[in-house]
Amino acid sequence: MEQDKREYQKKKQDPSLKLFVVLSKAYRSVSDQVANDIRSKGLNTTDFGVLELLYHSGDQPLQKIGDKILLASGSITYVVDKLEKKGLMKRTQSEKDRRVTYASITEEGIALLNAIFPDHWKQIERITDGLTEEEKQQAITLLKKLGSYADEYQKENES
Template identity: 90%
Template sequence: MTQDKHEYEKKKQDPSLKLFVVLSKAYRAVSDQVADDIRSKGLNTTDFGVLELLYHSGDQPLQKIGDKILLASGSITYVVDKLEKKGLVKRTQSEKDRRVTYASITDAGVALLNDIFPDHWKQIEHITDGLTEEEKRQAITLLKKLGAFADQLKKESES
């Protein structure tokens, strides 16, 4: 066996690489199912993400929405414009700092989420039924630990 082939075989068996592949595939499979459910309710995942953030966390500065739902800042204006035209979101200027604009969910937005969220939640429960309750808790703990470590590595590399 050549050195390169030996290294390749060794890397193929590395649990780090296997974890990354399995995690990526699992995320895609679950994410696709969730996206299909959201689309069946007449929204896309970005619109739903913004509405859900505002519903659960209250008014948000437009500049912060992207960070919280992993959306590029240039896309925020477009998404909020669409939701505003549908009457689901409104903009308000900060009274303390006129440079800051907040997005707020409207009564129509709240009514929409109150209507669709219970079924969406059931669908997420169904999608994750491949794990027991205890396995879900373990996965949450392990994935938080992995994510925190990756975040720390990023901060260290930026310093």
């Protein structure tokens, strides 16, 4: 029993475990604030993510949208249908390959993002003001490094 308690205390102090817990809590806190801001503008985070992707990156094959905004492939059709019904995006067939369908943001979608994105950006700046500009750059570098390593680790373990 005493051995188990010592082992638990040792695990509690492990920086890997602590990093995971702190990273998870920070992500949830920031993500919840951003989601609240998006909802206040009449969209959900998935709809906003698709529109933002199309707004900033241009037309996208439907099959690639899920990978870029971390959306399950089964959900893409539902989201695209909903945004299309609202007139915020449209589907277009590829002229080169009829099997490929592109999602495109409409003029209405562009107008909506032009109206809400500047305030959304300011809200993200306010949410992340707990770090200096230098700390933000350090965090970006470190989190990219951590994510790249985790991706490589996963690939190694899949083979």
